[in-house]
Amino acid sequence: MKNITDEIIAKANEIILGKELQIKLALACLLAKGHLLIEDLPGMGKTTLAHTLAQVLGLQFQRVQFTSDLLPADVLGVSVYDRNTANFKFHPGPVFTNVLLADEINRATPKTQSALLEVMEEAQVTIDASTYALPQPFFVIATQNPSSQIGTFALPESQLDRFLMRITLNYPDTASERKLLQSNGGRDQLKKISAAIDHKQLQSLQTASQEIYVSDSLLDYLQGILQYSRQSSHFNAGLSPRAGLGLKQSAQAWAMLAGRDHVIPEDVQAILPSVAGHRLVSNSTFSSNSEHIAQLLKAVAV
Amino acid sequence: MTSQLKLQPNQFTIHWLLISLGITFTLFLFHLSNWVPASFAVFALWRYLIAKNNWPYPKLWLRLPLTFAGGITVLVTYGSLFGRDASVALLAVMIAMKLLETRTKRDFIVMVLLSYFFTVNILLFTQAIWVCLAILFALFGLTACLISASRQSASSKHPATWRVEAKLAGKLLMQATPIMLVLFVLFPRIPGPIWGIPQDAYRGMSGLSDSMEPGSINQLSLSSKVAFRAEFKSTIPANNQLYWRGPVLWHQEGRRWTMTSDKINLPTESLETFGETSNYIITLEPHNRNWLLMLDLQDTNPPDTLPEDATIKHDRQVVSKQPVRTRIRYEGRAYLQYKLASKLGDHERSLALQLIEDENPKTRQLANTWVNQQKSHVEIIQAALIMFRDQPFIYTLAPPLLGNQPVDDFLFNTKRGFCEHYASSFVYLMRAAGVPARIVTGYQGGELNPSGNYLIIRQSDAHAWAEVWLQDQGWVRVDPTSAVAPSRIESGISTALSDSDLLPLLSRQDYPMLKKLYLNWDAVNNGWNQWVLGYDQQKQLALLKSLLHRDIAWADIGLILMAVIIVLMLLISYILLRNTVVITDPVKKAYLKFLKKLSHVGVNKFQHEGVIDFGKRAAQQLPKHSSEIEVISALYSSIQYAKPTTTKTKENRIDNHAALQLLKQLIKKLTLT
Known part of the structure; x- marks a missing residue:
């Protein structure tokens, strides 16, 4: 198992330089069957990361660039009258894929956003009383741009909660950047790499991740974190039970990536900033959320 | 905070409160006017139904008149709002009515604190062992109520169950026990009651009075209350030697006999003693009088053999300076053989012959016949005793009423009565015949408790007998009752009566099992009296002396108490600070x-x-x-x-x-x- 995941990570590493942690987090997120939100400035490799993951995992990939005039039908698909059969025929939208990259999701209107988010939750599309199942596995990797907020519709907390993880990519270190500059950029290489696994293997990896053992001692620690987040005065609201479940599943996936058959507190600590960061809303405008999450980690005894 | 205090407690809170108040009010049943516990029953039931059926709480227009009515009823019942009975009754009624406005957490806390205070009030009335046990139960319930009231708002994580509350309350009380024991042993004792209790607190105490009218001892004979207990260091004298001396009555006026006035200053009668002494310790129940009962006849040589704070009167009655209002314990040393007052002064002689003129002509006539027959004083006494024995005199606790000439009526007409009838008519007869005589009241006999090897002397053992003064013999005890009913003196009052006579249950001879049970219980009670209630300054000092091997001043006890408390506190805080988390894994x-x-x-x-x-x-x-x-x-x-x-x-x-x-x-x- 560890060989496979190591191979995936290694392959992805070839394309996205110096971002092993982010790749592992994204992979863990997908193995835990969660959707991923990547938040960063333009040109940091968000799209490349999404594309790479799809490629390496052998998944079908679709990309939708969200704009303010994008309509739900543009994402989900539309029924068109067919004169030959005298029937409405459903033309599936880009959402019918394994990996959907929703680029700059916060540019779309709330109507379109929520249409997508519904699909994320249900993994099926319902149009004109007919239900169309999405292919399995189905991931949404959404990106959003935090700085230029003009003409955007920020995702409310309730919708942010649908994403299992939120990660940021940040600038590459000098060595990686030098390497990047020496090459022609990741996009070209994308075509070269082959899939490391197929659908079946991916599914078995997901199942294996769910079976990673979680001991009572670890659940104590996990609940300690949840409890603290609810009692702390730093946050407007504590972590939801769904967030708790997400923490557990992500930690399981993380433990699997580390080649362990059980979860240890270190796993939880590793994924916590990504899982909890977008769900906890800081009370104060002066100190950042990440500071408070670090504080939370320090306050809860292992 | 305020919002927390307004929270509604869970259903157990009110149950705890009602149960523990129920216990307390049951204890008060015997001490307060019956309507007080009855009103509690009504209000408690009402409050219970409010909780059970979600009835509305009574509005102010109903509670206000109720409060005034309660106050006025106490005022009418007791004639005052002050004094022990009235103020406790007022507190009781107000607590019962407060139930109707006890709904929030704050109300419950106030109510529990009030009830703690109220519960302890029962100790002003009685300190019997079973009452103290019952109080523990009430305190347990109140503590559980307090826990219950405080818990429900604290967290919803722990669902309220009465088991958890009971467990915690029990734990708290257990933890308080060592502190209670330390305080009990080391809290400085002040002789007598710690605080002044209102006068009416002693109303219920019964005992011998300072005067006698036929009928007055009768009241005592029907009471099985313990008058005192006597523990003998040597063998217990025979029952017919057990005359416990109380007030000596000299002065006759109609049917009433009274003591000599304190203003008359007479020398103490001389005493010659023979034979062995009998040493004993008496635990006297409070009776709100000065007399200390002593076995006939107390030795006064040297004078310090008398109990502390006691003096002896000229007629050899031992009295304390203060009325006996707490249970006291004293030692006595008696000579069963003695000669009292070898010479009779003129003043005493006139007192011992005093009679109101022109009363009881038949009796005087009988006495005159004996005098005219040239009989000696001894012969006159014998003649009187023979008369009591041979004529159909009957010993009964339910004698008929006597007319205007009571002695005549008794001697020649009704011929039914008990000790005081016989003693008073005998002394009257003696005085009429010129023999100096007086009445001695006190107790006679006593019941041996084999469980503790001591005598229980009850109010029903109250007795009156006569003393006559004879040349060369001094004051000699003559018990005319023994001429009529010898068994009264030999083996106790119950044998002297016929079955139809009323007598307290426990003085009867039947029900041996019940009797045995009772005697065992009395032994437990006696121990309680001696070691818990009787733990006074003297005992405290003695205990500390034996523990520390040196003399302890009264003031040092306070220091010892403080030292022990400080050490305990340090110990507890050390334990608490050290083991913040106990790891067992x-x-x-x-x-x-x-x-x-x-x-x-x-x-x-x-x-x-x-x-x-x-x-x-x-x-x-x-x-x-x-x-x-x-x-x-x-x-x-x-x-x-x-x-x-x-x-x-x-x-x-x-x-x-x-x-x-x-x-x-x-x-x-x-x-x-």
């Missing part, structure tokens, strides 16, 4: 040892640090031991977090056990330099 314990070892060489684990992370950090800091540290960390982490290798629980345990042993060994072997 052996795996965690072993790991803590490991952490301790590392911390000795300056490597400390952060509380939030994962085991493996810390292991890596520690290994980096201590490269010499890196492999051991990492192995221990990994092993501990896998015991803590990994899935047990087998699924069967039994084998699991063995598996984990082996791992634990390995962990312990590794940690033990680890020596850091």
